[in-house]
Amino acid sequence: MASPKLLPPPSPLQRLSTFKDNKTLAPSSPSPPLHQPSSATSTSTSSPLDSFSADPTFSAFLSPSFDSAAFSSRALASGSAAAVAETLQDGIRRLDHALRAEVTLRHPDLLRHLSSLSSASSALSSLRSSVSSLQSSVHRARSGVSDPRSAVRSASLRLSNLRSAADLLHASSKHIRLCKKLRDLSEKGRPDDLATMASIHREIVSIHGDHDLEGINAVDAEMAWVAETGERIRAEAMKAVDRGLDPDALDQSHLSRGLQVFYNLGELGPTVDLLVSRFRSLGVKSVGSALDLKAVSSGGGGGPGGGHRSGTPQIGGGGRAKEGLWSRLGNCMDQICSAMKAMWHLQRVLSKQRDATTHVLFLDEVWQEGDPLLTERVWEAIVKSFASQMKSAFTASSFVKEVFTLGYPKLFSQIENLLERISRETDVKGVLPALASEGKEQMVAAIDPFQTAFLTLCLSRLSDLVNNVFPMSGRSVPSKDQISRIVFRIEEEIEAVKPHGHLTLLVLHEIGKALILLAERAEYQISTGPEAKQVTGTATPQQLKNFSLCHHLQEIHTRLISMTSTLPSIASEVLSPSLGTIYGVACDSIASLFQEMLNRLETCILQIHEQDFGLNSSIDANNTSTYMDELQRCAVHFRAEFLSKLLPSAAHKEIICTQLVRRMASRVLTLFIRHAALVRPLSEAGKLRLARDMAELELAVGQNLFPVEQLGGPYRALRAFRPIIFLETAQLDRSPLLKELPPSVVLHHLYSRGPEELQSPWQKNQVTLLSYSLWLDKQREDQIWRGIRVTLDDYAAKVKVREEELSPVYYIMLRIGSSFVENTSALQTSQ
Numbered sequence: 001m002a003s004p005k006l007l008p009p010p011s012p013l014q015r016l017s018t019f020k021d022n023k024t025l026a027p028s029s030p031s032p033p034l035h036q037p038s039s040a041t042s043t044s045t046s047s048p049l050d051s052f053s054a055d056p057t058f059s060a061f062l063s064p065s066f067d068s069a070a071f072s073s074r075a076l077a078s079g080s081a082a083a084v085a086e087t088l089q090d091g092i093r094r095l096d097h098a099l100r101a102e103v104t105l106r107h108p109d110l111l112r113h114l115s116s117l118s119s120a121s122s123a124l125s126s127l128r129s130s131v132s133s134l135q136s137s138v139h140r141a142r143s144g145v146s147d148p149r150s151a152v153r154s155a156s157l158r159l160s161n162l163r164s165a166a167d168l169l170h171a172s173s174k175h176i177r178l179c180k181k182l183r184d185l186s187e188k189g190r191p192d193d194l195a196t197m198a199s200i201h202r203e204i205v206s207i208h209g210d211h212d213l214e215g216i217n218a219v220d221a222e223m224a225w226v227a228e229t230g231e232r233i234r235a236e237a238m239k240a241v242d243r244g245l246d247p248d249a250l251d252q253s254h255l256s257r258g259l260q261v262f263y264n265l266g267e268l269g270p271t272v273d274l275l276v277s278r279f280r281s282l283g284v285k286s287v288g289s290a291l292d293l294k295a296v297s298s299g300g301g302g303g304p305g306g307g308h309r310s311g312t313p314q315i316g317g318g319g320r321a322k323e324g325l326w327s328r329l330g331n332c333m334d335q336i337c338s339a340m341k342a343m344w345h346l347q348r349v350l351s352k353q354r355d356a357t358t359h360v361l362f363l364d365e366v367w368q369e370g371d372p373l374l375t376e377r378v379w380e381a382i383v384k385s386f387a388s389q390m391k392s393a394f395t396a397s398s399f400v401k402e403v404f405t406l407g408y409p410k411l412f413s414q415i416e417n418l419l420e421r422i423s424r425e426t427d428v429k430g431v432l433p434a435l436a437s438e439g440k441e442q443m444v445a446a447i448d449p450f451q452t453a454f455l456t457l458c459l460s461r462l463s464d465l466v467n468n469v470f471p472m473s474g475r476s477v478p479s480k481d482q483i484s485r486i487v488f489r490i491e492e493e494i495e496a497v498k499p500h501g502h503l504t505l506l507v508l509h510e511i512g513k514a515l516i517l518l519a520e521r522a523e524y525q526i527s528t529g530p531e532a533k534q535v536t537g538t539a540t541p542q543q544l545k546n547f548s549l550c551h552h553l554q555e556i557h558t559r560l561i562s563m564t565s566t567l568p569s570i571a572s573e574v575l576s577p578s579l580g581t582i583y584g585v586a587c588d589s590i591a592s593l594f595q596e597m598l599n600r601l602e603t604c605i606l607q608i609h610e611q612d613f614g615l616n617s618s619i620d621a622n623n624t625s626t627y628m629d630e631l632q633r634c635a636v637h638f639r640a641e642f643l644s645k646l647l648p649s650a651a652h653k654e655i656i657c658t659q660l661v662r663r664m665a666s667r668v669l670t671l672f673i674r675h676a677a678l679v680r681p682l683s684e685a686g687k688l689r690l691a692r693d694m695a696e697l698e699l700a701v702g703q704n705l706f707p708v709e710q711l712g713g714p715y716r717a718l719r720a721f722r723p724i725i726f727l728e729t730a731q732l733d734r735s736p737l738l739k740e741l742p743p744s745v746v747l748h749h750l751y752s753r754g755p756e757e758l759q760s761p762w763q764k765n766q767v768t769l770l771s772y773s774l775w776l777d778k779q780r781e782d783q784i785w786r787g788i789r790v791t792l793d794d795y796a797a798k799v800k801v802r803e804e805e806l807s808p809v810y811y812i813m814l815r816i817g818s819s820f821v822e823n824t825s826a827l828q829t830s831q
Contacts, residue, residue, distance in 0.1 A: 048091070048094045048095055048098050049062070052091070057084065057087055057088075057091075058091055168211060168213070168216070171207050171210075171211040171213060172213060172216050172219055174207060175204060175207050175208060175213060175219050175222070176219070176222065178200050178203060178204045178207070179204060179222040179225075179226060181200055182197055182200045182201060182204065182226070182229060183225075185197050185200070186229055186232075191236075191240075191257070194233060194236055194237065194240075194257070194261050195257065195260045195261050195264050196264075197229070197233055198233050198237070198260075198261045198262075198264035198265045199264040201226065201229060201230050201233060201265065202264060202265050202266050204226055205226070205230070208223065230265075233261060233265070234261075234262075234265070234267075236261075237257075237258045237261035237262055237265075238258065238271075239258075240254045240255070240257045240258030240261070241254070241255055241258035241259065241262075241271075241275070243255075244256070244257075244258060244345070244349075245275070245342040245345060245346060246342075247337075247338035247341050247342055250341065250342070250345045252345075252349055255345065255346065255349050256349055256353050259271075259349065259350070259353060259362060260353070260355075263355060263362060263365070268362060268365050268366060269365055269366050272346070272350070272366040272374070273366075275343075275346060276343065276374055276377055276378060279339040279342055279343050279378050280339075280377065280378045280381040280382070282335060282339050283335065283336050283339045283340075283378060283381065283382035283385070284381055284382060284385040286331070286332045286335035286336060286339075287332055287336070287382065287385045287386045287389050288385065288389060289328060289332065290325075290328040290329045290331065290332035290389075291328075291329075291332075291389040291390070291392075291393050291400070292328075293392075293393065293396060293397050293400070318399070321399065322403050325400065325403055326403075326407075326410070329411075329414060330414065333414050333415075333417070333418045336382055336418060337418055337421050337422055337425075339378060339382070340375060340378065340379060340382075340422050340426075340434045340435070341422070341425055341426065341434065343374050343375050343378045343434070344375050344422075344426045344433075344434035346374060347363070347373060347374045347375055347432075348428070348431050349362075350362045350363040350366060350367075350374075351363045351431070373432070375434045375435070376436075376439070379434075379435065379439050383439070383442045383443055383446060386443065386446050387442075387445070387446035390446050390447055390449065390450070391449065394449045394450065394453075401450070401453065404447070404450045405450055405453040405454050405457060406454075406457070408447075408450050408451060408453075408454035408503075409454075409496050409497050409500065409503065411447060411450060412444075412447065412451070412497075412500055412503055413499065413500065415443055415444060415447060416444075416500060418443070419435065419440045419443060419444075422434050422435050423435060423440075451503075451506070455506055455507065455509075455510050458493055458507055458510045458511075459510040459513055459514060461489065461493075462486075462489060462490065462493070462510070462511065462514035463513075463514055463517055465485065465486055465489055466486065466514055466517050466518045466521060467517075467521075468482075469482045469483070469485075469486060469518075469521075470518065470521030470522060470524075470525065472521070472524075475525055477525065477545050477548045477549060477552075478552065480552070480555075483552045483555055483556065484555075486518070486556065487555070487556055487559050487560070490511055490514075490560065490563075491559075491563060493507055493510075493511060494507065494508070494511070494563065494567075498567075501568065504567065504571060505570065505571060505574055508571055508574040508575050509574060511575065511578070512574065512575055512577065512578035513578075515556075515560075515575075515578035515579065515581065515582055516578050516581055518556070518582070519553075519578070519581045519582050519584075519585045522549055522552070522553055522585050522589075523585045523588065525545075525549060526546055526549060526585075526588060526589045527542035527543075527545050527546055528592070529542070531543070532546060532592060532593065533592040533593050533595070533596045534596070535593065535596045535597050535600055535634075535637075535638065535642070537641075538641050539641050539642060539645060543593060543642070544645070546589040546590055546593070547589075547590065547645050547646055549586075549589045550586050550589045550590050550646065550656065550657065551646075553582050553583075553585055553586035553589070553656075554586055554655045554656045554657070556582055557579055557582045557583055557586065557656065558655060560575065560579060560582075561579065583656060586656045587656060587660065590646065590657065590660065591660075593642065594660050594661075594664055597634075597638050597642070597664065598664050598667060598668075600634050601631060601634055601635070601664075601668050602667075602668075602671055604627050604628075604630045604631035604634060605627070605631065605668070605671050605672050605675055606675065606769065606770060606773075607626070607627035607630065608625070608627050608672075608675050608676065608679060608693075609675065609678070609679070609769055610627070611625050611626070611627065611679075611689075612686075613679050613681065613682050613683060613685075613686025613687075613689060613690060614681040614682070614683055614686060623692075624692055624693055624696045625689060625693050628693045628696050628697065628700075631697070631700060632696065632700040632704075635700045635701065635703075635704035635705060636700075636704055638704065638705075639703075639704040639705070643657075643661060643704070643705070646661075647661060658706075661705055661706050662706050662710075662711065664705060664706075665701050665705040665706035665708070665711055665714075666711050666712075666713075666714040668697075668701055668705070669697070669701065669708070669711065669714040669715060669717070669718050670714050670717070671773070672694075672697055672718070673714075673717050673718055673721050673741075673745055674744075674745060674748070674773065674776065675769070675773070676690055676693075676694070676721065676749075677721070677745045677746070677748040677749040678748050678751075678760065678762075678769060678772075679752060680751055680752040680760060681752060682725070682752040682753075687725045687726060690725060691722050691725070691726075694718060694721070694722050695722075697718070698715075698718060713740075716740045717740050717741050717742070717745070719740070720737040720738075720740035720741050721741060721745065721749075723737060724737055724738075724741065724746070724749065725749065729750075729753050729808060729809060729812065730808065730812075732746070732750070732812060733812045733815050733816055738816070742781060743781055743784075743785065743816060743817065743820040744776070744781055744784040744785070744788075746816060747784075747785070747788050747813055747816060747817065748760070748788075750809050750812060750813050750816075751809075753809050754795075754807050754809035754810065754813075755795075755807050755809075757795060757798060757799075758791065758792070758795040758807065758809065758810065759791055759794070759795070760791070761787045761788060761790075761791055764790070764791050764794065765787075781820065782820075782821065785817045785820060785821065788813070788817065789817060792810060792813060792814065792817075795810065796810065
């Protein structure tokens with residue numbers, strides 16, 4: 001035990017200060033003092049320390065950090081050392097006096113404490129002898145325990161050394177034995193033993209490292225050969241892996257054997273990472289070589305010749321550079337496909353193969369849940385490099401930009417073929433494919449700049465052609481050859497991308513924009529005004545111009561409809577809005593003319609009400625009515641002057657004008673049946689004249705407007721109405737011919753068979769027949785029936801007032817109207 005550090009004895013003033021502090025802070029003695037001074041004496045007697053604390057000379061002695069040498073130096077330096085010494089002597093005297101007074105004051109207490117110290121000294125002497133005896137016993141116990149402890153420690157050390165030596169001997173023996181076994185297998189040189197050799201090699205290296213066999217001669221003599229054998233094992237295993245990953249073979253057995261060797265060596269993870277890095281570098285390098293601007297500028301040959309770094313080939317070398325660029329890009333696609341197939345095959349084998357001993361799945365050794373797959377790692381690097389190179393080529397090389405923009409369908413085809421090959425050749429049931437849909441989209445997105453440029457160029461070519469054919473400043477009608485060139489250009493654009501569905505839709509969108517532009521330009525050239533819609537004279541120049549525009553637009557519409565019919569339905573849907581616009585402009589160019597022709601024919605039909613078909617008229621049933629003669633003359637004129645120039649020569653050919661003429665002919669028949677049903681009164685002779693008018697109408701429409709047999713419902717209604725007017729009233733509501741006629745036509749005809757006080761709706765409402773006909777165009781059959789029912793109710797009310805019988809026509813009209821309402825309700829319920 002270290003002895004306590006000796007401190008210098010405190011100065012007298014310091015000891016006195018300490019005594020004063022202890023006296024002040026310490027609690028009072030439990031024994032009452034023998035002599036207690038009076039309070040007066042305590043108050044009057046003041047401690048010299050109080051005055052010392054205020055004195056500049058003595059206050060320094062009260063500080064715990066008092067330095068006598070420093071105090072002496074200051075006293076000597078002041079020049080009054082004698083005065084200071086005298087002051088100190090005076091202070092000492094004062095302290096002695098105060099000390100003497102204090103001792104006197106506390107004399108009883110001091111005597112009592114002295115007695116206590118004597119007793120403590122006697123007890124301490126007794127304790128000292130006991131401690132000495134205890135120390136002797138401890139020394140004896142220590143000597144008795146120390147010797148066995150030393151013996152145990154020495155024996156333990158010898159045992160540990162023996163055990164270490166035994167372990168080393170055992171490890172060395174096993175090491176040498178495994179080396180001999182590895183040497184025997186190596187000398188046999190059988191490929192099937194390669195995995196076993198890898199396991200033995202790994203165990204040898206593990207024993208050597210775990211037991212620190214460095215320095216043992218027998219072991220060191222084998223380690224150089226073991227290291228050499230390990231390199232040979234790795235080389236043979238890598239050969240098997242390379243043979244298994246050959247894109248032309250993809251041999252699963254060789255790849256499995258090689259991976260098993262690396263797993264036994266404990267190097268499966270680093271080996272797989274090395275393979276991923278190799279194929280990733282192969283794909284990236286192939287992309288870089290394909291789009292190397294230096295190779296492009298040298299004409300594709302790669303030799304000297306003053307090529308430009310900007311990617312522009314030398315003069316006269318554009319053709320060779322273009323062929324070289326496409327050739328290198330094709331080789332790049334092949335190499336990328338090979339790399340992805342090899343990586344997919346490696347991933348496939350890793351996901352199937354397990355170690356025969358531990359049953360550990362090889363894929364779990366190299367891949368963790370949430371990490372990208374091996375194929376994704378390689379594909380991500382390839383796509384990133386491809387996108388970067390494509391972007392660089394687009395911005396840095398005008399030559400590459402032009403080649404890939406003009407030949408974008410070919411570029412897209414190569415990308416599409418690459419993706420299709422990878423998907424097809426890695427499509428194995430129960431195995432993930434090499435590429436997901438997101439990966440394919442990333443590759444296609446890499447060539448988006450060229451796609452945008454290609455579509456812009458496509459629209460520009462078509463728009464320029466449309467602007468040339470339909471210039472804004474000109475009002476002349478383009479020739480048929482010019483229209484054919486537009487259609488031919490559109491066909492070429494579609495044919496160039498037809499094998500690629502996605503690209504075809506994009507091109508069709510651009511074609512649609514060009515067609516909208518064409519429709520706008522054509523609409524701008526349509527002639528309007530009275531000259532464009534007159535129907536009384538010969539065709540005017542303005543009408544002939546509109547006819548030509550209509551023919552041109554019909555030609556474009558018909559040929560494009562025929563072209564899109566060979567494409568998928570979605571392609572037709574893309575082009576449908578713009579073709580609809582073309583159709584609409586074509587109709588607009590002649591719509592006003594057709595409307596005027598129809599108005600003229602309707603005016604002729606309305607003249608039927610100026611004829612007298614009643615009992616008092618002298619009707620010649622062998623002659624047609626005057627209004628029908630007028631209608632026939634109009635139809636012949638329309639045919640000769642207008643329709644012959646609009647309708648195709650081939651009767652089977654269906655065009656826009658054919659549809660307009662069909663609608664006009666159907667409207668003529670429908671309108672005639674309506675007004676023929678409104679004729680009132682109608683005698684038997686009038687029925688004959690009306691039947692002859694129907695025959696003449698059928699002939700006029702069929703010869704001059706449209707074949708009536710192809711008009712469907714309106715023609716069937718005309719054929720049914722002729723025998724209807726000759727039927728007896730009692731038989732009419734049971735006739736099957738009613739199915740071919742609207743209920744309103746039959747009901748209107750029945751007014752001609754009823755009494756005069758059964759007013760027709762137009763008579764009751766006091767409107768003209770023209771106004772009533774226009775109203776009928778806007779109403780449904782049930783709404784027309786409600787108007788007719790009002791007239792029937794009004795008639796019934798008048799007859800009942802006179803208490804007379806109702807006409808049989810009244811009941812027939814009620815039955816027909818009620819039956820129509822019931823059938824309509826049943827049809828709506830079933831729907």
